[in-house]
Amino acid sequence: MAQASYPDELLYHPEHDWARIDAADPALATLGITWYAQDALGEVVFFDPPAVGTTLAKDASYAEVESVKAVSDVIAPLSGEIVEVNEALSENSAMINEDPYGEGWLVKVRLSEPSERDSLMDAATYRATLAG
Amino acid sequence: MLAAVGVDSLQEIFERQIPEGVRLNRELELPAGLPEQDVYEHLRALAARNTSAEDELSFLGAGMYDHYVPALIDMLTERSEFLTPYTPYQPEISQGGLQVMFEYQTAISELTGLPVSNASAYEGPSAVAAAGYLAKLHNGKAKLVVSAGMHPHSIETLRTNAHGYGMEVVEVPLRDGVTDPDAWAQAIDEDTSAAIFAQPNFYGAVEDGAALSAAAKAIAGEPQDGSSAGDPARVRASGPVVIAQVDPIALGVLKAPGECGVDVAVGEGQPLGNRLDFGGPSFGLFAAREEYLRRMPGRIAGETLDVDGRRGFVLTLQTREQHIRREKATSNICTAQALNALAGVVYLTWLGRRGIVELGELLLARTHYARETLSAIEGVEKLHEQPVIREFALRLDADVAAVRRRCAAEGVNPGVDLEALTGRETDRGGLLVAVTEKRSRADIDRLADVLAQAVAAERKATVAVYPMAGHR
Numbered sequence: 001m002a003q004a005s006y007p008d009e010l011l012y013h014p015e016h017d018w019a020r021i022d023a024a025d026p027a028l029a030t031l032g033i034t035w036y037a038q039d040a041l042g043e044v045v046f047f048d049p050p051a052v053g054t055t056l057a058k059d060a061s062y063a064e065v066e067s068v069k070a071v072s073d074v075i076a077p078l079s080g081e082i083v084e085v086n087e088a089l090s091e092n093s094a095m096i097n098e099d100p101y102g103e104g105w106l107v108k109v110r111l112s113e114p115s116e117r118d119s120l121m122d123a124a125t126y127r128a129t130l131a132g
Numbered sequence: 133m134l135a136a137v138g139v140d141s142l143q144e145i146f147e148r149q150i151p152e153g154v155r156l157n158r159e160l161e162l163p164a165g166l167p168e169q170d171v172y173e174h175l176r177a178l179a180a181r182n183t184s185a186e187d188e189l190s191f192l193g194a195g196m197y198d199h200y201v202p203a204l205i206d207m208l209t210e211r212s213e214f215l216t217p218y219t220p221y222q223p224e225i226s227q228g229g230l231q232v233m234f235e236y237q238t239a240i241s242e243l244t245g246l247p248v249s250n251a252s253a254y255e256g257p258s259a260v261a262a263a264g265y266l267a268k269l270h271n272g273k274a275k276l277v278v279s280a281g282m283h284p285h286s287i288e289t290l291r292t293n294a295h296g297y298g299m300e301v302v303e304v305p306l307r308d309g310v311t312d313p314d315a316w317a318q319a320i321d322e323d324t325s326a327a328i329f330a331q332p333n334f335y336g337a338v339e340d341g342a343a344l345s346a347a348a349k350a351i352a353g354e355p356q357d358g359s360s361a362g363d364p365a366r367v368r369a370s371g372p373v374v375i376a377q378v379d380p381i382a383l384g385v386l387k388a389p390g391e392c393g394v395d396v397a398v399g400e401g402q403p404l405g406n407r408l409d410f411g412g413p414s415f416g417l418f419a420a421r422e423e424y425l426r427r428m429p430g431r432i433a434g435e436t437l438d439v440d441g442r443r444g445f446v447l448t449l450q451t452r453e454q455h456i457r458r459e460k461a462t463s464n465i466c467t468a469q470a471l472n473a474l475a476g477v478v479y480l481t482w483l484g485r486r487g488i489v490e491l492g493e494l495l496l497a498r499t500h501y502a503r504e505t506l507s508a509i510e511g512v513e514k515l516h517e518q519p520v521i522r523e524f525a526l527r528l529d530a531d532v533a534a535v536r537r538r539c540a541a542e543g544v545n546p547g548v549d550l551e552a553l554t555g556r557e558t559d560r561g562g563l564l565v566a567v568t569e570k571r572s573r574a575d576i577d578r579l580a581d582v583l584a585q586a587v588a589a590e591r592k593a594t595v596a597v598y599p600m601a602g603h604r
Binding site: 046048066070071073 | 426451456457458460
């Protein structure tokens, strides 16, 4: 994905992570990193996923993503327990660059504090932080 | 400068900055300065107190070996392009350095039968400790099961590091000179992160590497309830990582660790083209199966093509190092021992595929001769009956330190005092004797003569004490 993009239906964390709350189940969220994050990292060569069942704490690191430049922490925008990891990334981590909001999703989480979503930004607010 | 910072003297800076209570307030107790010529004489006199392996007939080994180092190695390693550079932070500009790493890795990979080798570690024991940490990164478990046949320095380094990263080290005893298979199987359980043995072991004995690997894998590696069936990644992750500390020279005549079920092979690189040099520096070798690639310490160089399609080399992976992981680095092998590893790959190239086998066969023959000749001496017996390659352990019916002193007076160093090195009471009377291609049959016969006399004299000295005690 060559052009910057921040879909309106997602929630954003200042550490450049996004969360998509499941339409049918408000306690289930998919997490990933934003277009800005993957662009800053450069070509992603490895994603080291946590195990299913791992507990996530909001604002703490839960995984690592390695690009040709550096290894970086991935910060949890919400708290919960991992119910699924994107296994396809182990074969093709470039999906994080090519489709950060689609095929490049990282984990699915059963939220322990669904109300934490209120602390996240909407797309317009996040875009404004990037402009500053 | 003093005026610029607003003080009158250098002393005043110290007085302002360093609290009174921690100041020495007197001169250091150092001898007065000497003219350069006198310093040279002083240092020369100190250096003359060293005994080089070339000044005596040495059968020392225990991890570092006195092999012949061909002049070719000095010629190449003393080239300033190799001798002077610091770690390549802009590596691709140093194509020659990267090519050396790539060829070194290729040689180690072929020697160990494992697909991935890094560009070298610091030395053997730290490579063992780094392999233990790799296992923790791989499966997150906390127990390291270690054969007592590992070099004591390696066990010590492993313990020191394991303490730091919150792991427990469990030592499995030997039986008849090799790792006790029952105790080994018993010690390894589902909490075991890695199972580690040495090949050949510290006492010179050849271990059954395939059996030790299989036993480790059988215990925790297979899914218990079939739930992981069809998911090879999960099966592998559940079993312990099998680590072997290998002697690279012995691999000329032993089955490659990769063919024995070993996951990670580490070892001391000194025997490959590096002199004893009073204990170092040397280098460590580190090779593994592909699934451990990203958990490996150090760097890996790769071969590629440039934009014009020409062969070139790049620094491919350094996933745990400071320049890629910054403050979260878990390994820091930068300048490392690249020059020592260069000596290693030149040596392997010099020997060639046939040469390393022939060297191993020669060592087998000489070592067998030495073991039989020495164990025929009155008061000397084999410590174990296991097959050996280049080193073997004896038990003397005499005080080993005293015997070694008597031999030294004859210009012979008969080997390592086992108990002094291991601290194990079961090693009392133990002498570890190493043979290289530099020790001829005549040298071995001379060792036998000197050792026989020394042991006889020390036994007599011991025996003489008892009648005196009886008279009292």
